[in-house]
Amino acid sequence: MLETSARLLRLLSLLQAHREWSGAELADRLGVTPRTVRRDVDRLRELGYPVNASPGTGGGYQLGAGAELPPLLLDDDEAVAVAVGLRTAAGQGIEGIGESSVRALAKLEQVLPGRLRRRVSALNAFTVPMLRGPQPSAVDPAVLVELAHLCRDTERLRFEYRGHDGATTRRSVEPHRLVCTERRWYLVAWDLDRDDWRTFRVDRITPKPPHGPRFTPRTPPADDLAAFVSQGVSTRAYASHAAVRLLVPLAEATQRVSPSAGTLEADGPDACILRTGAPSLDLMVVHVMMMGFEFEVLEPAELTEAIRWARDRLDAALARAEEPARRIPGGAGRTPGTPSGSGAA
Template identity: 80%
Template sequence: MLETSARLLRLLSLLQAHRDWSGADLADRLGVTPRTVRRDVDRLRELGYPVNASPGTGGGYQLGAGAELPPLLLDDDEAVAVAVGLRTAAGQGIEGIGETSVRALTKLEQVLPGRLRRRVGALNAFTVPMLRAPRQQGVDPAVLTELAGVCRDAERLRFDYRDHEGSSSRRVVEPHRLVCTERRWYLVAWDLDREDWRTFRVDRLTPRPPHGPRFAPRTPPADDLASYVSQGVSTRAHAAQAVVRLLVPLEEAAQRITPSDGTLEAETARSCLLRTGAPSLDVMVFHVMFMGFEFEVLEPARLADRIRESRDLLSRALDRGVPSADPRGAGPSPTP
């Protein structure tokens, strides 16, 4: 059995991880009796944590918003600073930190008192970031935390969705996970109408609460959801698909090729495989060439044919162009 202080921290972590727990479930997780759980909940309340309890068969414990922040966490100014920082990191898609920021922000906003939520909202509403590059269409951090919440609580989600052609539709899904790249956020969910897994760009959806009812989570479409989404947006979504051998190590290719460009797989110490897609084979030719690596087409054979055709077209254009400069730097000789 865990010591009391360690058990309290474990109990607090469990309460933050899900919206509600039954006393029996908490007792089972902690290896104690339901009576001990009740005493530990009382200790958390004494420390300032707002733990709500509902009686009855369907009752349980919930971590709610309180009148003040628990003393173990942050004071008001620190809480506002952390929340604004997490919102900024989540909204800007900073590589390697965005998903973690959303999880942390979801936990923090769950216990923020109303007065601090208003301060955070005002700072975000009236702050304009000056970025190093033009900002792409952004994602509202409030939408991200809302989606993270329904994923956590296994609640059905209703939303309006706009596809890449601008057509709108109403969707009802069982949300599973949020996946982020350095550019965009995606929601992986089971589409109830289409009876299949789908990937949705978060910047194209608008949640339509109320959410629910609860559902039993399904087995995800892949163990590696990041790779699954990458294949979907870079390869499966396109009419033309290809497998290309890049004659550089995987680490070098990964510095230039993003998950939105394609998926990489190590082959040898000096080569890797790229699986990618494009609207057509003609576009694929330039998509592969502009990556800037020596390569070899593995499939389809038609892509190699299109590359040859493009090579011949460029050669003819050069042959009928201006004369080459004199190698000594004097330029073409004038006509007598």
């Protein structure tokens, strides 16, 4: 009985993880015969899980949405509360739980009855969160779930993409993974028109179904997709690139340097290498200086020249500020630090 129960849980997990399975594929994954798979599917149906079956060589099994909520040990109110919580976490990109929230939300909404979906949509539509600090552009959780399904089912995605300059382009891609970093969501996908891997901000994506067809997954661009996205948004997206050695341990630098500001790697116990980008070398100087660490330029050599140029301008500004006879425009006779209109009583 324990073996059968464990196999049913494994079968349910497989059905949730992929859009459709053939009987032979499920039998191979579970190490049983196709006849046993059919019996196990019948048991899941008896428990209330809506497993659809399509006959023929191209058919298979698929977990669908039912008229009643499957026995997830949640009543209707609890299911709505969980779905709303997952949508909130996914839409805000909360560090550490964002991607898990999308995966869980995709599974839950796949079997959520229509009446509960409407309750969840109403709550999200008429709820305004009070959040601290500046917030990034909102990401529609429904879009996140749609993209997660396409990544899972290896279906091509068609969408309109709004660039940083506001221009809109039509794109067709093979979606691979969603990556959440610093309250933003990114889609890593193979761009069919550009024949290369690309990273897209999800808040700039407007899906344009119908999607498809199915595709064979490609080898991903990197083992660490979070690092790949971080490098893309902090370095590859800019005209000027640099590598500097920060004279602080990696753990300390990580507290101040966000993934969107650059990538870090250890360089011994007391230093680390920062690779970053900026629109120009002049802005790169400000970018690195504002991190607040002692540093050493590794490359390019032109960055050192830009630092010298900035130093000379700052020295000249300080020298002028220290001139005792300096006048301030609009306040004849005033010196720095003397408020307008002040004088003897």
